Amino acid sequence: MVAAEKSLRNKSEGLDAVDQALIALLSENARLPTAELARSVGLSAPSIAERLRRLEENGVVKGYRVEIDPKALGYTLTAIVRIRPLPGQLHAVEKLLVESPEVVECDKVTGEDCYVARYLLRSIEELDPILERIAQRAQTSTSIVKTSPVKRRLPPTG
Amino acid sequence: MVAAEKSLRNKSEGLDAVDQALIALLSENARLPTAELARSVGLSAPSIAERLRRLEENGVVKGYRVEIDPKALGYTLTAIVRIRPLPGQLHAVEKLLVESPEVVECDKVTGEDCYVARYLLRSIEELDPILERIAQRAQTSTSIVKTSPVKRRLPPTG
Protein backbone atom coordinates (compact mmCIF):
# COMPACT_ATOMS: atom_id res chain seq x y z
CA MET A 1 0.00 0.00 0.00
CA VAL A 2 1.42 3.39 -0.94
CA ALA A 3 1.56 6.39 1.38
CA ALA A 4 -1.35 8.20 -0.26
CA GLU A 5 -3.66 5.25 0.30
CA LYS A 6 -2.62 4.89 3.92
CA SER A 7 -3.29 8.56 4.46
CA LEU A 8 -6.67 8.22 2.81
CA ARG A 9 -7.56 5.31 5.05
CA ASN A 10 -6.77 7.47 8.06
CA LYS A 11 -8.94 10.28 6.79
CA SER A 12 -11.98 8.07 6.51
CA GLU A 13 -11.43 5.98 9.64
CA GLY A 14 -9.93 8.74 11.73
CA LEU A 15 -7.60 8.17 14.67
CA ASP A 16 -8.50 5.92 17.58
CA ALA A 17 -8.69 7.20 21.14
CA VAL A 18 -5.13 6.11 21.98
CA ASP A 19 -3.61 7.90 18.96
CA GLN A 20 -5.60 11.03 19.81
CA ALA A 21 -4.35 10.87 23.39
CA LEU A 22 -0.75 10.44 22.23
CA ILE A 23 -1.02 13.46 19.94
CA ALA A 24 -2.55 15.54 22.74
CA LEU A 25 0.31 14.57 25.08
CA LEU A 26 3.02 15.19 22.47
CA SER A 27 1.47 18.52 21.60
CA GLU A 28 2.10 19.57 25.23
CA ASN A 29 5.56 18.04 25.41
CA ALA A 30 7.02 16.31 22.36
CA ARG A 31 10.03 15.10 24.38
CA LEU A 32 8.01 12.87 26.71
CA PRO A 33 9.64 9.41 26.83
CA THR A 34 7.75 6.61 25.10
CA ALA A 35 7.67 4.85 28.49
CA GLU A 36 5.82 7.77 30.05
CA LEU A 37 3.38 8.03 27.14
CA ALA A 38 2.79 4.29 27.59
CA ARG A 39 1.99 4.70 31.30
CA SER A 40 -0.36 7.63 30.56
CA VAL A 41 -2.48 5.62 28.14
CA GLY A 42 -2.18 2.24 29.88
CA LEU A 43 -0.29 0.34 27.18
CA SER A 44 3.25 -1.05 26.94
CA ALA A 45 6.23 0.97 25.72
CA PRO A 46 6.80 -1.17 22.59
CA SER A 47 3.18 -0.75 21.48
CA ILE A 48 3.45 3.04 21.84
CA ALA A 49 6.74 3.08 19.93
CA GLU A 50 5.04 1.13 17.15
CA ARG A 51 2.04 3.50 17.10
CA LEU A 52 4.30 6.54 16.84
CA ARG A 53 6.23 4.86 14.04
CA ARG A 54 2.97 4.29 12.14
CA LEU A 55 1.68 7.82 12.74
CA GLU A 56 4.95 9.10 11.27
CA GLU A 57 4.86 6.66 8.36
CA ASN A 58 1.22 7.61 7.62
CA GLY A 59 2.18 11.26 7.48
CA VAL A 60 -0.14 12.21 10.36
CA VAL A 61 2.89 13.17 12.42
CA LYS A 62 5.22 15.31 10.31
CA GLY A 63 7.80 15.72 13.03
CA TYR A 64 8.68 17.17 16.40
CA ARG A 65 9.71 20.82 16.75
CA VAL A 66 11.15 23.02 19.44
CA GLU A 67 9.07 26.12 20.13
CA ILE A 68 11.14 29.26 20.56
CA ASP A 69 9.84 32.47 22.13
CA PRO A 70 10.66 35.22 19.63
CA LYS A 71 10.57 37.79 22.45
CA ALA A 72 13.44 35.99 24.19
CA LEU A 73 15.51 36.56 21.04
CA GLY A 74 14.61 40.24 20.92
CA TYR A 75 11.79 40.02 18.39
CA THR A 76 9.30 42.19 20.21
CA LEU A 77 7.00 42.91 17.26
CA THR A 78 4.97 40.84 14.80
CA ALA A 79 3.59 42.33 11.58
CA ILE A 80 1.21 40.77 9.09
CA VAL A 81 1.82 42.21 5.63
CA ARG A 82 -0.49 41.69 2.67
CA ILE A 83 1.34 42.02 -0.60
CA ARG A 84 0.03 42.74 -4.10
CA PRO A 85 2.86 42.44 -6.64
CA LEU A 86 3.03 44.94 -9.48
CA PRO A 87 2.60 43.50 -13.02
CA GLY A 88 5.52 41.21 -13.87
CA GLN A 89 6.93 41.28 -10.34
CA LEU A 90 5.31 38.14 -8.92
CA HIS A 91 8.36 35.90 -8.96
CA ALA A 92 10.74 38.60 -7.77
CA VAL A 93 8.41 39.36 -4.86
CA GLU A 94 8.14 35.70 -3.87
CA LYS A 95 11.91 35.34 -4.01
CA LEU A 96 12.34 38.39 -1.79
CA LEU A 97 9.91 36.96 0.77
CA VAL A 98 11.45 33.50 0.80
CA GLU A 99 14.93 34.94 1.20
CA SER A 100 14.03 37.32 4.02
CA PRO A 101 14.82 35.57 7.30
CA GLU A 102 12.49 37.88 9.24
CA VAL A 103 9.57 36.40 7.24
CA VAL A 104 8.64 33.41 9.40
CA GLU A 105 5.58 32.40 7.40
CA CYS A 106 4.14 33.32 4.01
CA ASP A 107 1.07 32.06 2.17
CA LYS A 108 0.12 32.64 -1.45
CA VAL A 109 -3.61 33.27 -1.49
CA THR A 110 -6.57 33.93 -3.76
CA GLY A 111 -7.85 37.47 -4.17
CA GLU A 112 -6.23 40.80 -4.83
CA ASP A 113 -3.59 40.38 -2.16
CA CYS A 114 -1.41 37.68 -3.56
CA TYR A 115 0.74 37.01 -0.48
CA VAL A 116 0.20 37.20 3.26
CA ALA A 117 3.49 37.29 5.15
CA ARG A 118 4.25 37.22 8.86
CA TYR A 119 7.29 39.25 9.91
CA LEU A 120 9.14 39.16 13.21
CA LEU A 121 10.85 42.46 14.04
CA ARG A 122 13.17 43.66 16.78
CA SER A 123 11.68 47.16 16.71
CA ILE A 124 9.19 49.27 14.83
CA GLU A 125 12.12 51.06 13.15
CA GLU A 126 12.87 47.88 11.19
CA LEU A 127 9.49 48.01 9.48
CA ASP A 128 9.92 50.98 7.18
CA PRO A 129 13.09 49.81 5.37
CA ILE A 130 11.47 46.41 4.82
CA LEU A 131 8.33 47.95 3.32
CA GLU A 132 10.39 50.38 1.22
CA ARG A 133 12.24 47.45 -0.28
CA ILE A 134 8.99 45.67 -1.19
CA ALA A 135 7.44 48.90 -2.48
CA GLN A 136 9.67 48.71 -5.55
CA ARG A 137 7.82 45.58 -6.65
CA ALA A 138 4.46 45.49 -4.88
CA GLN A 139 1.75 47.35 -3.02
CA THR A 140 1.55 46.43 0.66
CA SER A 141 -0.88 46.67 3.52
CA THR A 142 0.53 46.21 7.00
CA SER A 143 -1.09 45.25 10.29
CA ILE A 144 0.74 45.12 13.61
CA VAL A 145 -0.19 42.25 15.92
CA LYS A 146 -1.46 43.57 19.26
CA THR A 147 -2.45 40.26 20.84
CA SER A 148 -3.04 36.68 19.72
CA PRO A 149 -6.39 35.45 21.04
CA VAL A 150 -5.73 32.04 19.47
CA LYS A 151 -2.12 30.90 19.56
CA ARG A 152 -1.15 28.16 17.10
CA ARG A 153 -3.15 25.08 18.04
CA LEU A 154 -3.96 21.69 16.54
CA PRO A 155 -7.10 21.09 14.49
CA PRO A 156 -9.55 18.62 16.06
CA THR A 157 -8.00 15.15 15.80
CA GLY A 158 -11.39 13.42 16.07
CA MET B 1 17.72 37.01 39.32
CA VAL B 2 14.14 36.96 38.10
CA ALA B 3 13.04 35.49 34.77
CA ALA B 4 12.60 38.88 33.07
CA GLU B 5 16.20 39.85 33.81
CA LYS B 6 17.53 36.53 32.56
CA SER B 7 15.56 36.97 29.39
CA LEU B 8 16.88 40.48 29.03
CA ARG B 9 20.43 39.31 29.47
CA ASN B 10 19.87 36.82 26.69
CA LYS B 11 18.51 39.50 24.39
CA SER B 12 21.59 41.62 24.72
CA GLU B 13 24.18 38.84 24.74
CA GLY B 14 22.37 36.52 22.34
CA LEU B 15 22.86 32.76 22.22
CA ASP B 16 26.27 31.16 21.86
CA ALA B 17 27.13 28.85 18.97
CA VAL B 18 26.30 25.68 20.92
CA ASP B 19 22.82 26.89 21.95
CA GLN B 20 22.16 27.95 18.35
CA ALA B 21 23.21 24.52 17.13
CA LEU B 22 21.00 22.79 19.70
CA ILE B 23 17.99 24.86 18.65
CA ALA B 24 18.67 24.11 14.98
CA LEU B 25 18.84 20.37 15.72
CA LEU B 26 15.73 20.38 17.91
CA SER B 27 13.87 22.35 15.29
CA GLU B 28 14.45 19.43 12.89
CA ASN B 29 13.69 16.75 15.48
CA ALA B 30 12.70 17.76 18.99
CA ARG B 31 12.81 14.13 20.15
CA LEU B 32 16.54 13.67 19.59
CA PRO B 33 18.12 12.16 22.72
CA THR B 34 20.31 14.46 24.79
CA ALA B 35 23.15 12.01 24.19
CA GLU B 36 22.84 12.43 20.42
CA LEU B 37 22.67 16.23 20.69
CA ALA B 38 25.80 16.00 22.82
CA ARG B 39 27.66 13.96 20.20
CA SER B 40 26.58 16.39 17.45
CA VAL B 41 28.02 19.41 19.21
CA GLY B 42 31.00 17.67 20.83
CA LEU B 43 30.05 18.11 24.48
CA SER B 44 28.98 15.68 27.22
CA ALA B 45 25.35 14.64 27.76
CA PRO B 46 25.07 16.27 31.22
CA SER B 47 26.28 19.62 29.89
CA ILE B 48 23.66 19.49 27.11
CA ALA B 49 20.93 18.57 29.60
CA GLU B 50 21.97 21.56 31.68
CA ARG B 51 21.93 23.88 28.63
CA LEU B 52 18.44 22.76 27.67
CA ARG B 53 17.28 23.26 31.24
CA ARG B 54 18.60 26.82 31.17
CA LEU B 55 17.12 27.60 27.74
CA GLU B 56 13.75 26.47 29.10
CA GLU B 57 14.15 28.40 32.34
CA ASN B 58 15.18 31.57 30.40
CA GLY B 59 12.05 31.30 28.30
CA VAL B 60 13.99 30.95 25.05
CA VAL B 61 12.59 27.43 24.63
CA LYS B 62 8.85 27.51 25.31
CA GLY B 63 8.37 23.80 24.74
CA TYR B 64 8.46 20.91 22.33
CA ARG B 65 5.49 20.25 20.01
CA VAL B 66 4.40 17.50 17.70
CA GLU B 67 3.71 18.73 14.16
CA ILE B 68 0.56 17.24 12.64
CA ASP B 69 -0.24 17.30 8.92
CA PRO B 70 -3.77 18.74 8.68
CA LYS B 71 -4.22 16.99 5.30
CA ALA B 72 -3.75 13.61 6.96
CA LEU B 73 -6.72 14.46 9.20
CA GLY B 74 -8.86 15.47 6.23
CA TYR B 75 -8.30 19.24 6.44
CA THR B 76 -7.61 19.86 2.78
CA LEU B 77 -8.18 23.62 2.77
CA THR B 78 -6.76 26.62 4.64
CA ALA B 79 -8.50 30.00 4.66
CA ILE B 80 -7.24 33.31 6.01
CA VAL B 81 -10.16 35.46 7.10
CA ARG B 82 -9.88 39.15 7.98
CA ILE B 83 -12.62 40.23 10.35
CA ARG B 84 -13.99 43.71 11.11
CA PRO B 85 -16.48 43.51 13.98
CA LEU B 86 -19.64 45.63 13.80
CA PRO B 87 -20.02 48.31 16.51
CA GLY B 88 -20.43 46.69 19.94
CA GLN B 89 -19.63 43.19 18.64
CA LEU B 90 -15.90 43.05 19.36
CA HIS B 91 -16.02 40.76 22.38
CA ALA B 92 -18.67 38.47 20.92
CA VAL B 93 -16.58 38.10 17.74
CA GLU B 94 -13.44 37.29 19.70
CA LYS B 95 -15.33 34.71 21.77
CA LEU B 96 -16.68 33.10 18.59
CA LEU B 97 -13.17 32.85 17.13
CA VAL B 98 -11.56 31.45 20.29
CA GLU B 99 -14.32 28.85 20.66
CA SER B 100 -14.22 27.67 17.03
CA PRO B 101 -11.91 24.64 16.88
CA GLU B 102 -11.38 25.11 13.14
CA VAL B 103 -9.62 28.43 13.93
CA VAL B 104 -6.05 27.28 14.48
CA GLU B 105 -4.56 30.76 14.86
CA CYS B 106 -5.96 34.24 15.35
CA ASP B 107 -4.25 37.59 15.82
CA LYS B 108 -5.79 40.88 16.92
CA VAL B 109 -4.19 43.57 14.78
CA THR B 110 -4.06 47.31 14.17
CA GLY B 111 -5.99 48.80 11.27
CA GLU B 112 -9.53 48.43 10.01
CA ASP B 113 -9.47 44.65 10.09
CA CYS B 114 -9.42 43.89 13.76
CA TYR B 115 -8.73 40.14 13.58
CA VAL B 116 -6.85 37.86 11.18
CA ALA B 117 -7.87 34.22 11.62
CA ARG B 118 -6.54 31.04 10.04
CA TYR B 119 -9.16 28.34 9.43
CA LEU B 120 -8.61 24.68 8.59
CA LEU B 121 -11.47 23.19 6.58
CA ARG B 122 -12.33 19.72 5.33
CA SER B 123 -13.99 21.12 2.21
CA ILE B 124 -14.97 24.37 0.56
CA GLU B 125 -18.58 23.68 1.54
CA GLU B 126 -17.66 24.28 5.17
CA LEU B 127 -16.67 27.88 4.45
CA ASP B 128 -20.06 29.46 3.77
CA PRO B 129 -21.80 28.44 7.01
CA ILE B 130 -18.77 29.68 8.98
CA LEU B 131 -18.81 33.07 7.25
CA GLU B 132 -22.61 33.32 7.58
CA ARG B 133 -22.25 32.87 11.32
CA ILE B 134 -19.65 35.63 11.58
CA ALA B 135 -21.64 37.89 9.25
CA GLN B 136 -24.14 38.51 12.07
CA ARG B 137 -21.44 40.31 14.02
CA ALA B 138 -18.70 41.39 11.60
CA GLN B 139 -17.66 42.12 8.04
CA THR B 140 -15.23 39.56 6.65
CA SER B 141 -12.76 39.24 3.83
CA THR B 142 -11.61 35.73 2.94
CA SER B 143 -8.54 34.43 1.13
CA ILE B 144 -7.95 30.79 0.29
CA VAL B 145 -4.37 29.55 0.67
CA LYS B 146 -3.06 28.19 -2.64
CA THR B 147 0.53 27.46 -1.58
CA SER B 148 2.83 28.37 1.30
CA PRO B 149 6.14 29.68 -0.09
CA VAL B 150 7.45 30.02 3.48
CA LYS B 151 6.28 27.36 5.91
CA ARG B 152 6.52 28.21 9.63
CA ARG B 153 10.19 28.67 10.42
CA LEU B 154 12.32 30.01 13.24
CA PRO B 155 13.54 33.59 13.34
CA PRO B 156 17.33 33.99 13.13
CA THR B 157 18.77 32.81 16.46
CA GLY B 158 21.94 34.84 16.03
Place this chain on the structure above:
DNA sequence: AATGAAAGTGTTTATCC
Protein backbone atom coordinates in the same frame (compact mmCIF):
# COMPACT_ATOMS: atom_id res chain seq x y z
C1' DA C 1 -1.78 -5.11 17.66
C1' DA C 2 -0.15 -5.93 22.02
C1' DT C 3 2.88 -8.16 25.65
C1' DG C 4 7.10 -9.41 28.66
C1' DA C 5 11.92 -10.12 28.95
C1' DA C 6 16.59 -9.07 27.82
C1' DA C 7 20.24 -6.45 25.74
C1' DG C 8 21.70 -2.08 24.45
C1' DT C 9 21.36 2.98 25.19
C1' DG C 10 20.20 7.11 27.38
C1' DT C 11 19.52 10.08 31.58
C1' DT C 12 20.55 11.75 36.07
C1' DT C 13 23.14 12.70 40.04
C1' DA C 14 27.27 13.37 42.50
C1' DT C 15 31.88 14.75 42.54
C1' DC C 16 35.72 17.04 40.67
C1' DC C 17 37.99 20.54 37.71
Place this chain on the structure above:
DNA sequence: GGATAAACACTTTCATT
Protein backbone atom coordinates in the same frame (compact mmCIF):
# COMPACT_ATOMS: atom_id res chain seq x y z
C1' DG D 1 30.30 25.51 32.54
C1' DG D 2 32.04 21.29 31.65
C1' DA D 3 33.83 16.18 32.46
C1' DT D 4 33.49 11.48 34.34
C1' DA D 5 31.39 7.57 36.51
C1' DA D 6 27.76 4.91 38.58
C1' DA D 7 22.92 4.10 39.40
C1' DC D 8 18.77 4.26 37.35
C1' DA D 9 15.47 4.62 33.47
C1' DC D 10 14.28 4.12 28.75
C1' DT D 11 14.31 1.96 24.08
C1' DT D 12 14.55 -1.72 20.95
C1' DT D 13 14.22 -6.35 19.52
C1' DC D 14 12.27 -10.75 19.65
C1' DA D 15 9.39 -14.60 20.81
C1' DT D 16 4.69 -15.22 22.08
C1' DT D 17 -0.34 -14.62 21.91
